[in-house]
Amino acid sequence: MTEISAAPDEPIMADEPIVAPPRRRRRRIVVRVLLGIVVTIFAVWLLLYVTKGRFLRHPFERVVGSLTHREVKVGGDFQLYFAPFAIKLVADQASVSNPGWATRPQLFSADHLEARIAPLSLLFGRRRLYALDLVNGAVDLEWNATHDRNSWTFSDKKGGKPLEFPTIDVATVAGTTVRYRDPRMKLLADLSFDTIRSDAARIGRSVGFTGKGVVRTTPFTLTGSLLSPDKTVARGQNKLTMRAFAANNVIDVAGTLPSVAEIEGVPLAVAARGRNVDELLNIIGVVVPETRRYRMTAQLVKRGTDYRFTRLKGRFGDSDIAGSFTVQQIEPRIHIDATLATRQLDIVDVAPFIGYNPDLVATKGVVAAARATGAAPARMLPDARLRVEAMRQFDADVRYTVGTVRSRRVPISDVALTTRLKAGILQLSPLTFAMARGNVAADVTIDASKRPTHTRYDIRLAPTPMSRLLSGFGVAEAGTTGLIKGRLQLEGDGETIHESLAASNGRIAFTMPSGTFWTRNVQLAELDIGTFAQKMFEGRLKEPVRINCGVIAFTVRRGVAAADPILIDTTKNVIVGRGGFSFATEAMDLAFRADGKKFSVFSGQSPVGLKGYFSQPSIDVISPELLNRAGAGLGLALLATPVAGILAFVDVGDAKSAACGPILRAAPAAAQRTTEGKPRDDVGNGKAGKQVKRKKFLGIF
Template sequence: MDQGDETQSAADGTPPARRTRALRWARNGAIAILVAIAAIWLVLFVTKGRFLKRPFERIVSGLVERPVRVRGDFQLYFAPFDIKLLAEGLTVANPAWTTRDHLFAAQRIDTRIAPLPLIVGRWRLRWLDLTDASLDLEWNEAHTANSWTFGAQGGGEPFELPVIGRARLVSTALRYRDPRLALLADLDFSSITSRDARIGEAVRFTGDGRIRGTPFTLTGALLSPNETVARGRNRLELNAVAANNRIRMTGTLPSLAEIEGVPLQVAAEGRNVAELLDILGIVVPQTRAYRLTSTLVKRDARFRFGDLKGRFGDSDIAGAFTVDNGAERVHVEADLATRVLDIVDVAPFIGYNPDVVAERGVTAAARATGAGPARLLPDANLRAEGLRAFDADVRYRVARLQSDNVPITDAAVTVALDDGLLSLSPLNFTMARGTVRSDVRFDWRRRPARVTYDFRLGSTPMARLLAGWGVADAGTSGTVSGRLRLEGDGDTLHDSLATSRGRIAFVIPQGTLTTRNVQLSELDLGTFVQKMFEERLKEPVNINCGLVAFTVRRGVAAADPILIDTRKNVITGRGGFSFVTERVDLAFRADAKKFSLFSGQSPVGIGGTFSDPALAAVSPDLLARAGAGLGLAVLAAPPAALLAFVDIGDAQSAACGPVLAGATASEQRTSEGKRREDVGADEDAEREDRPRKKFLGIF
């Protein structure tokens, strides 16, 4: 050793001999490692690593905590630097709770694995050749575990797709099952070939399945597969057909099977929204053809459809709703609004088919539900069983109802459904500048259902309310208010009203009323003739107070009372109508307060049915009096014929207090405080089991 080496050894404190031995050992160790690697490489290359088949199955099975088997040829070796893996008949078992044995199965898998990324726990496949592969993805019944999350109970880390450089996939299938949604889907992917980490324009697939018992077919594509294989984001396009509904879904997924929290654009169209929502277990009335768009976001068991826009029939719809499958029953929460609601599209909510209403009218629609001839109320069952399958909290607003005769605006309803108890409370709307506040309740927990109707009409101008029936705006200052409260039992609108009991009352305070044509509101033909002769047809009728009220028992409404006090007359009415048979049998007459020369004083009747009412302005009583006048003219002189039409004017004015309070007939009084004898509930009108009689000699 020269002086320099000795000086260096002395400086670092290492004896020269020991340093030399350390270098020799390091060199020999490196050579040994290289020789061992070469030997292993050579052994694996010569044997193709087939002897590692059982260790491979054992090690991988331990890692994923489920059996992994290779039933055919197996190769695992370096070729030359990448790891080659070939396995025929490779299967990865599913957890015991699934309906299929294998999560993954392939007739043949041949791949090259980059070794260096494995050191940091990442998989990079330089190329992959997969033949006749199938992947089965399932959730358990409680939705707490899935088959693709490895672990003893499916609660470990989910499987992630590796990065793939080149690939060729032939006859690949995927099956997805979700018991919570009652969903089963089978997809078949077209053959895929990729080079340099690029697959091409799209990976397309077709499939079919069932959701809540409804079969469906679908087609779709992964529109950015090159980003998917590079662990990027994937653009999905899906088209499905189910129960006459066409659904299109597009969006960008973070991975192949991940939709949690991802906004997806959904467009749907079909002939009936009820058929679409029935797929999700939600029962709604039938609609006409619809077209909707929305943004769907899934979070756990909640599916939120936001930015909803579209049309059903001739009406628009907007808002958002959420479907929650996490509880025992599906729960729906919605906030919806309509600018213009066509009255035909309201028909399904009371049991009519809207298409039949639009094409042939309400009577034909009622007949289509099973109602008898000339019936108007539908006999359609409102699907009580379905209403016990889900719960709901819905808020719905309508700016305007499109109708020729019903001026309704600013409608709003809150719908609550809890285990078959359906409440529409409050159900409010503006009708002819008057406010209707109502509550409707259907108790489907009992059969037949118990139904309660409670409608309260605030002070409403008659000119607007009755504009479609000939009432003129100019010269009409009268208003009307009222309440309808009925309770009945039935699973259809007709049955619930046909068994109803309660009261209907409309109050008319002081005001005037003018009609555009015939003044039947006065109901005094003599006054009408007199005004016609004097050319004062447009003179308003001066109303002091009025009450039109009915007591309802067993679906039959009897006048209790009908009493209108005007400046010249006291108008009373008898009779009633029936929700059971839908027949109307009402008679009105006016008694003059003052002497009237041309006063027929004969009743005016309203008869027929709800669907075809009839007005008898000239009654048999009037004809008989005209005949008496003719006889007197023959026996005496023509002026004597007028005596048959003379009214001495003895009508007693009504006390307006009980009238405006909506009191029953027994509580009505004259202006002098005496009990009225000319009004009263007709007992025969209240009983369907009694023989029908003609009120006041008409109908």
């Protein structure tokens, strides 16, 4: 048998160990490490499962508190473990603190919190809870005073994030309350939610809530429902309906929210109704004139600090309203920007704009409405005080138009009003409207920044045909031509319209360029019985009498207006007036007399008096002067012959024609002249109580 021996140059190694390749060695190390990790995780899992992780309460409080910059406490039972793969958290008497600036110590507290959390959702994507059981949870949501931080944003940086909720598959939430506070809106609300039970991310019915709170100083209550809570649980869209009751108003809100606490940029349908729009807007500190009962709808969209209401439609009293407005939370005051329009405005609904209660105006009249404001009997101007302090709390820019004003006596149309309120100064400028008898433009400034409030009135009547202006006073339009224009400029101090006018100074003037009147009207105005009868029997009653020029003007001092002057020059006579009226008492004492330029028999030549009050004017045709003349005529008839009695009613026709230049300039009485350039001494001079110089008849009276 042949033996095989090793080659001399190849040494034989006895018992040499076999070495594994490097790749196999690394794989073996990885397996051992992974096995160690698995064993460790299992050991941790087993430890947590057995102990329920109760020993982690204090580390949990420290870690979560550090991450949220808040104090986190668990006062009762605590569990934190995997069961088996979801993280199970149990915390009784748990709380998370609010930041130091908040008014409540706790952002969140609950008697019992039990949740199963998807582990990976804590690291990636949307937070997800497989299950949630919450008992007597309380959430406090607040904004700080400067509105740049909120309590639910866990960061020291400025700016508050929207409130977000995790996805919840199965939940039971009982006894939950939410408190919301916004100092800029001066809003505080406390809500209580019905018990919520969901299964497989479905609740299956609406979730109701009730609440109460305060907006500024107005308390409110509310009820509401989440009509699609299944989508809310799944962080989807949520249909919300809510009804609030505040200051005699009912406000309904409905819309679809991206999440239960997010309304930014979301269109909401809003409807409101109540007895007074002023009561509604006064909730947010905005003052408007009182109205009768109203109902309105609009679409609300909140963007940042702006609350914009569009598609506004509704009615107040017997009038309609439409348009849009925006409420801006601009410190230190709210700002209102509005564009509104009314197709038909009932005259009764205008009453609140000058201080009257519209319901009283509608049922009992203007005088009763004025009396309700504190005015004396028979007065028309209201004594309703301006709400000065409220006017200083907000600014406004409002544009308002009206198609027609429904009125039985003075039809008004094409109203356009621009209102600006800033720092307590209210400007109604311009205010324009068309009457059936003339066009009016006005600028009114109410300066409530001063004490007492200072008001400036500037009201202008555009050149208007006299036929239109006077048609309501028995002057037929046919045969009457010419224009009339006027202006009222007054300034006064006072907290009501009546007070400011009663203390006002200024001037009121109406001028008439050349035109014509029916003879009938002129003769009746001067009580020229003879000429009137003659014209009537001759069939020439409608023969026009030409007006050369005329002015009706008053100088106002401390609320008392005195004629300065009243002077109308026609081709056949000169009409002069004296007296005046008072804004304080609203009493009138005016007298008009027409002196003929031509000889006339049976001319009364007696003043026609306008007396009484603004609310109860009276015309006094049979004046003492006319009675004295009748007595003189009777005496002449007894002493001489009946024909002699006629002499007492004869007008020799010596009235001096007026120069039209000063009249058309609405110059005061001192500047009035005859056509010969002589000063006139037969017109009122702007001083209360000054009488017009009497004219002598036939040189004997």
